[in-house]
Amino acid sequence: MNTMTDADMTGGQVREITDFIAKYLSYMLGAGVHTSRVVRNSKRIGEALGVDVSVHTSQKTATLTVKEKGGTHMDTMVVDIPAFPISFEWNADLSALSWAAHDKAMTLDEIRAKFDSLVSKPGMNPVFVLFMVSLANASFCRLFGGDMLAMLVTFTATMIGFFTRQHLTKKKVNHYIVFIVSAFVASICASSSLALGIDTAEIALATSVLYLVPGVPLINGLIDITDGHIQIGISRLVNAFMLIVCIAIGMSLTLILVKDSLL
């Protein structure tokens, strides 16, 4: 156990711990980790530092109360959840950090230094992601019964669409608009397969926008609901549903242009 528990903590120490745990949990929630894991990890770090942690989460903010074990000092804080891109790497690393803090009795400074080094690791190369996503959507086209040519069209359409999405996201355009535009761009590129007279053109068109489907928030939302965090689970599902509506709007623009019917 940490030496901090032996002597009584000062209010300042409790405040410092609260600051760190607030940052830790806001980073995890922002990077799309499901709620029960975030709460569990935060409590574990609190345990290692000799405090009790209680967390209330909602979509954009989280509230936490940190209380000294067996003492009188406590601190409460409302923290904004930053909108990071989803990162499974952070999920794995920050969870491992909570165990390391627990098992190796790290001090607050050590944990903080490790945290800073973990969250400043570079992410995946965007060009590599672009290539992988295009390949994935082409395979998806195949799973739905598309032929080689349809796969090729889907690959190209996805590449253009996903590049648009990356570019617009970098320019900090509103994400609903990003989804509408990317879905439109990808599907209009895929509709070239109709003009080319490919047998499975419909499949290429239907799968070209699937790279946008927010699968991770959808599954996370349902995991939260099964874990009993029903409110935040529903918020995640509603958020994801809004994005699906945006995909449908973008794609319906294409369909009205090229086919004059949606279904």
Place this chain on the structure above:
Amino acid sequence: MSLFIDILSDGLFAAVAAMGFGSISDPPLRAFPYIAILAALGHAARFCLMTLCGVDIVSASLVAAFIIGSGSVYFGKKVACPMTVLYIPALLPMVPGTYAYKTVFSLIMFFQEISSPTKGSGYLQEMIFNGAVSFSVLFMLAVGATVPVFLLRERANSMTRGSRFI
């Protein structure tokens, strides 16, 4: 023989799809091989159930998700990744994306034909069909993959304990 190739190629393409869609969400590189294996196993299992045994998409997804979830308990400890890091990307190829946007399409078409009672109600019916399928499949994917977590609480919640990767 051709059936065998069908099953194999289904698994293979599902594996590529899982790695690709997963890469958007930045998984650790060490997790990729296991994401691929889990996705291939799960998707091929669903393919077999649906084409060979005539099981519906909802129940087949539940079984596939359970296979993926159980696999991630085993592999998670190996690469020190929380189970969700492995099973969420592996589930992505099974997320019912087409049903989801077709739900919205049927709603839009319903507005277009709102004055014609027969056509309008046809689209409304289609919307309920698509919506019900997409929600149920999604629900089953999440529940199927979480059941192993409920069964093996201790092990499932200490995947990253003693990780040598940080």
